[in-house]
């Protein structure tokens with residue numbers, strides 16, 4: 208301890224506070240059982256535990272020599288004089304919402320297998336719908352997906368969006384282009400069907416799914432502008448070089464794989480073949496896609512192309528970590544929401 212530090216110690220009885228006895232006593236267990244009731248009752252304790260662990264430290268220099276002149280004031284680092292609050296450098300800083308509401312939102316976000324809509328979250332935690340939407344978007348922007356690929360990976364694609372042909376509404380008819388002269392009464396229905404098909408495919412969001420063959424982890428990438436063979440090829444070559452073998456379906460999007468030096472296992476779904484000659488199947492990612500379609504239809508109804516990647520990240524984050532216990536997931540997400 209430097210001379211300057213010891214002066215501060217003598218002047219202030221609260222110097223070098225530790226968190227153990229004051230804030231974390233109710234959570235003595237290293238892996239506490241967490242549910243909505245414990246969060247509502249012990250939000251401050253849980254927040255302190257997640258933020259600081261057992262020892263408060265300076266977020267700037269990492270020093271544990273921290274003092275606080277008075278209760279309710281900022282913490283001060285004795286080494287670098289940094290002044291900070293418990294929420295400094297986190298996504299919760301400068302919001303008017305209570306920590307309990309934030310923690311409840313995170314808990315609900317993590318535990319609902321299909322996610323939660325802003326309308327539903329607003330009812331559950333008692334905030335307005337725009338506030339709930341903002342909270343969910345803040346959580347989504349903090350997410351980071353780690354895809355740990357081994358040497359075998361699966362690629363597949365899916366398109367999210369409504370099928371316009373089934374029950375065209377009046378609104379959809381308004382989007383039709385002017386009818387060309389060569390379309391008469393007898394060919395009008397065929398022309399309309401074709402236009403709906405074209406508009407629907409423009410409206411759909413193409414998504415590329417990458418999965419590890421040996422684990423649950425997946426990554427979904429939205430391609431809002433160009434979804435072509437070359438786009439897929441450069442994306443895979445740039446981001447997933449560690450993989451040596453790819454399992455795909457028969458789509459033309461993957462015809463380049465063997466030529467680029469990878470081993471290619473094809474499951475030709477068009478011929479009813481779901482296992483390649485070498486015994487590989489792409490069922491794992493098909494399962495994730497079918498869950499994603501239910502999330503799209505059942506919870507969000509739709510999301511715009513602009514925000515698609517945030518929603519896809521949310522889906523992957525939940526899918527990849529679903530087998531971990533809730534405290535571990537809460538801690539993992541909380542750490543992503545603390546920026547330093």
Ligand SMILES: [Zn+2]
Nearest residue numbers: 265268284287
């Ligand atoms: Zn410091």
